Amino acid sequence: MNLNIGQNEKEQLLVSNIWLQMSWTDVNLTWNSSDYGGLTSLRIPSSRIWKPDLLLYNSADPRFDSTYPTNLVVQSNGSIFYLPPGVFTSTCKIDITWFPFDDQLCKLKFGSWSHDMSQVDLDVISNQGDLSTYIENGEWILLGILGRRNKVLYRCCADPFTDVTYTIHIRRRTLYYGINLIIPCLIISSMTLLGFTLPPDSGEKLTLGVTILLSMTVFLLQLTETLPATSDTVSAIATYFASIMLMVAFSVVMTVVVLNFHYKSSEVHELNPLMKKVILQWLAFILNVKRPGAVKPPDRSNRFTSKVYTINGDGIPIPLSPQNQCQNCFTVNNSSLPNLAYPRHPHQVCSCCRKSYPVNGDCLNEEESLMRNFHDKIDSLPGPTVSQSVLAQHQVSRQAKHCACHGKQLDDILNEIQYMTNRLRKEDQVIEILDDWKFAAIVIDRLCFVMFSTFSIISSSICFMSAPHLIV
Template identity: 40%
Template sequence: MMFDIIKVVLIAMLMGFGSASEEQHRLINFLFNSSRYNPVVRPVVNESDNVDIRVEIELDQISDVDEKYQTLKAIIWLTQRWVDEYMTWDPADYNGLEEIRVPSDLLWLPDTIMYNTKSEGSNDPLMTVYTKVIVKYTGNVDWSAPLTMISSCMVNVHLYPFDVQDCDIKFGSWQHDKRFIDYEIGKVPETMLNLNGEWDVLVITGVRTDRTYVCCKGKFYPDVTFNIKIKRKPLFYVVNLIVPCVVISTMAIVEFVLPCNSGEKVSLGITVLLSMTVFMLVIAENMPATSDSIPILARFYVVTIFLVSFSTVMTVLVLNLHHRTYKLPRWIRHVFLEVLAGVLCMRDHIALPSQPTFYKSDQTQFELVPSIGGDRNATNEVKDEALLMTTEFMDVSENGGYRDGVNKDSYKNSTARLNRLLVELLGNVKFMAHRCQEKDHEENKKLEWQMVAKVVDRFFLIIYIICVVTMDFIMFLQINSMEKTHRMTVEDE
């Protein structure tokens, strides 16, 4: 008795006391009379009958798709329709009143839950939503409510960020099997109401299934599953992840163009490699820790890091060739400076060493002859003796004999001394010529190795460009192939 009084008072409060018509008062008192209706009892006259629940959803907006935790957060409008055999009346008895709106807690409600929920509050929002229910005179009940659902979604990151995901939202009764409650799919929307900046809804489909569980053998539990196929908008990731990766990878080309004498080739390669590693870590933070598949963007970064590392190794090899000083083997000269240089059209860019133009002596080794008083004194002595001999020679030529005070022996001694000094000076000149010739040979050897390094550097540059272009082409083909597959799947559905 007390329960009936509380229910009547609650109904009066909710209906606004004076706002409802007399017919609504009479109808509500009739329908919710405790002797006639109990909200905990299934609304069927015959206990062997089941209640058919038609489930419909309207996808309002996708809030978030968490790839790392593999969840879908969406705002949906959930509608459940069924027939309550106790909620019937004759509109003629109530001045043509055909439907009423009453609080949902006054009626029997199905224990529909979302099976694949991953929200912290479990199914509390679904079970405790307090929206009004539309009841028609035929017994049809419409219960609609906006809900924020967090469901599990097995994210396939194989084509990230050009991926298409299939996320399921599964509804069913928790305690009633098919004998008591049955489900069917109602209207299925094609798209969501509000657009999302990251995802596009391709198609929404529904399917009904009967399942048996280990806990309850022999019982079939019906459920309805709505599949939401969504496609990611890749522009954000192209601008913030792919374009920087392409730009950084092209910086490795500058590494080959940079001259070896600059000393910055290896430093540039290491800097590019560190930059790629930072971007790789950014991708890894947003990806699930799974080994089922590797995102195509992550594979792109891995291959790019490998190519940049390989370019650094090739740069070290080029620098090693550039700084060699021993004699260039003939087969290396033939392979690189003749064959490969011709293939790469670099013959005009190779400055081969010219033949030495220094004086060559029959002697194989020259030694400096020590002079008394040093080299400068020896040179002065040669000058003095040459001046003296020139004067004496002029005197002899003009007078037809020797000058007074200069005899023949003295002239011969001066001549011998001058010859000795000239021989000594000539030896020093030959030694310097030999040292210059040796230095020229060493420079020629270095120049040959530098030309080899230049050809190898150009060869590695072409290999790197071919690898980068091939990698980008293969990535494009994979993305294009998968997009065609998804497009055909959507058209078939």
């Protein structure tokens, strides 16, 4: 049996070019060679003499018998040698469990169709096929051919039939599939990991994940066109592709979650305490993710205590007396803000400033203080006149009126300062909430990178290390 093979995996067919070698003895075809001038052999057409109806039982050819009728070589002693070539198409059940690292066993069953064992008894010439004329195949490696004689009793007949079955052992070459399927799949799956290192602000994070998913779909379709449509087993490469595709699809989902965290609005809700503890503390510590440096908000409680302010209201300046610094120092009592002191200079505070002038709208305390200062000044003069006393009293009254007027203006100014302070404090809180969401997105990105890297390495190792062979 000489053999050249080719396989149609999609249809689970084996196409082989076989030269059958058959020999038998016919006692009716003997002669004495000396009576015929030393003639020892004859070439007789196959249609002129009897030959066994030997057929391929598992043939898938529409003609069923694919042999070419050649001449038979008849010897003078009655032995007949028949060598019909044929291109046989036979069924071969493909086991795709370890595709493309698989071995296949295909059988060729030859036997007489109408003669039982009592009439035609078949036997093998050799247990091994003759591979002297075998031509190497680019996709398959022929490991061996084993022939065996079988005796089978069918329900139709009383006597058993004999057949000769040849088992062809072939192994697939993996270079083609490694270059065109496996390596591109590994590269594409690694691109999934790069997607988790892409900043969310780039705007291409989700696009990359969807593109990788579509690429994996194309490779899966290419694999589907190669393998037979069978549900008996699932190939290792199909399982690997499905796992990688599932990983890519899940990475797209996690990318959506990361983008949702990154662009979360603070007006919706803030990160709950449990998520803060799990993501921002535990996972960040385990994954060694450092939080970006946040700017600490300044202390706004004493921001006005060491600065000098000139406050104007309706175009009327607050009178500041260079001779008496007590008139330039105010202690503002307000329930919603801390005490704010406004000295003319932070280091020029006289002894009389120890007595504060609360601004409450009516300035009665200020007027009493001014009157007290007025009487002290009058007593210090050597000879005060009536006009000087009246003038001083008029000046004190005018300063009291100014104080009452500016006290209301200071209340309005303090309300504005309180509004601005609350607004700045709220902005700081909003920034802190947004920073929490963005940092949570960074931690989830790192977690997905570690998880998918581990999954990719483990799945690839299991798929390739459990294969019977890798490179052929």
